[in-house]
Amino acid sequence: MLSTVKSAFRKLAYLTHPIGLILEVVLFQLRLSRHSSKFLITTFLVLGGLPGTLLSKLVGKRQANFEVQNSTSLILDSVKINNLELRANGFSLVENAISTKTSDELLSLSQTTKGSNRGMDSGKGFQGDICFNRKHPETVRFDVDPNELFKHEIVQELACDPRILKIAQDYLGTLPILDFVAMWWHTKSTSPDKEAAQYFHFDMERLRWVKFFFYLTDVTEESGPHIFVPKSHLDRGLPFSLRSKGYTRLEDSQVDKVFPKASWKVFTGPIGSMIVEDTRGLHKGKHVENGDRLVFQLQYTSSLFGKTIDKIQLEKNYLGEKLRMAMQTSPSVFQQVSIN
Numbered sequence: 001m002l003s004t005v006k007s008a009f010r011k012l013a014y015l016t017h018p019i020g021l022i023l024e025v026v027l028f029q030l031r032l033s034r035h036s037s038k039f040l041i042t043t044f045l046v047l048g049g050l051p052g053t054l055l056s057k058l059v060g061k062r063q064a065n066f067e068v069q070n071s072t073s074l075i076l077d078s079v080k081i082n083n084l085e086l087r088a089n090g091f092s093l094v095e096n097a098i099s100t101k102t103s104d105e106l107l108s109l110s111q112t113t114k115g116s117n118r119g120m121d122s123g124k125g126f127q128g129d130i131c132f133n134r135k136h137p138e139t140v141r142f143d144v145d146p147n148e149l150f151k152h153e154i155v156q157e158l159a160c161d162p163r164i165l166k167i168a169q170d171y172l173g174t175l176p177i178l179d180f181v182a183m184w185w186h187t188k189s190t191s192p193d194k195e196a197a198q199y200f201h202f203d204m205e206r207l208r209w210v211k212f213f214f215y216l217t218d219v220t221e222e223s224g225p226h227i228f229v230p231k232s233h234l235d236r237g238l239p240f241s242l243r244s245k246g247y248t249r250l251e252d253s254q255v256d257k258v259f260p261k262a263s264w265k266v267f268t269g270p271i272g273s274m275i276v277e278d279t280r281g282l283h284k285g286k287h288v289e290n291g292d293r294l295v296f297q298l299q300y301t302s303s304l305f306g307k308t309i310d311k312i313q314l315e316k317n318y319l320g321e322k323l324r325m326a327m328q329t330s331p332s333v334f335q336q337v338s339i340n
């Protein structure tokens with residue numbers, strides 16, 4: 001009897017979380033509260049994606065015109081993203097999205113820019129303020145420091161690239177906000193690592209967002225391809241049986257039961273490939289069996305409501321011309337960048 005009452009109360013408490021989420025978003029919009037993601041995750045677990053989708057549309061800003069001359073984009077002219085397909089499937093893969101000059105420059109700076117070895121499931125600890133040693137990697141994942149990364153003009157140019165912004169805006173249906181930049185190496189290991197995002201999971205840090213992954217090494221089945229479960233990003237994409245496991249890492253077998261392995265999209269592709277993806281859907285990086293993998297990533301969001309993500313700190317003397325101009329024209333797109 002007592003346990004039935006308890007469970008009824010628990011259900012009731014969970015069902016009030018969407019109201020909590022709405023209140024949190026209102027307070028955030030009124031600038032009365034800063035970041036909060038307490039109810040963002042639970043509401044998704046209880047009700048699926050619809051509340052986030054609706055709230056995102058409600059708080060998103062009016063769209064801007066990012067149509068500028070082709071010559072100012074680092075994304076090659078041939079790149080066409082079909083927004084309807086992207087919305088329907090949750091991903092889009094384009095090989096040769098950037099020139100070899102661009103990918104070579106990014107590959108090279110990944111080995112000269114400071115970052116850190118991530119702490120691993122194995123217990124191997126975090127080690128910061130180091131450069132990646134491709135010949136002798138020490139952990140499964142090396143993260144380039146985002147602030148150091150952003151000092152490079154090519155990174156700034158990609159972050160404010162009009163073609164990228166347009167794709168993000170078309171997908172989100174609202175003005176995109178640059179949320180963060182990231183670059184990381186995955187290296188050879190005998191088994192997947194939870195800390196390195198090598199188990200299936202969904203991200204839930206914002207109401208809605210979209211990620212751009214750029215491969216900066218050739219990625220084969222063996223060198224740790226990114227994997228996505230098509231359509232699992234949809235408002236009703238993840239069944240309750242999977243959401244009820246919580247905001248957590250999932251085993252392949254648990255995912256396979258709901259979305260058969262044959263349907264998983266395994267992104268192999270040459271250096272310069274770009275994946276546009278809604279990581280509300282299930283995804284992971286397969287662990288590397290042979291070789292290594294370097295990814296550069298940009299995330300855009302409709303609103304900064306959600307998790308506290310540090311602003312990108314950039315010293316004035318590193319601010320390149322393209323970003324300076326973009327910040328002048330569209331300040332709210334770059335509100336996560338702090339120039340000091």
Ligand SMILES: O=C(O)CCC(=O)C(=O)O
Pocket residue numbers: 196197203211225226227279283284285286295297
């Ligand atoms: O390394 C990967 O392919 C997965 C990364 C990931 O989970 C993410 O960027 O959200």
Ligand SMILES: [Fe+2]
Pocket residue numbers: 197201202203279283
């Ligand atoms: Fe993720």
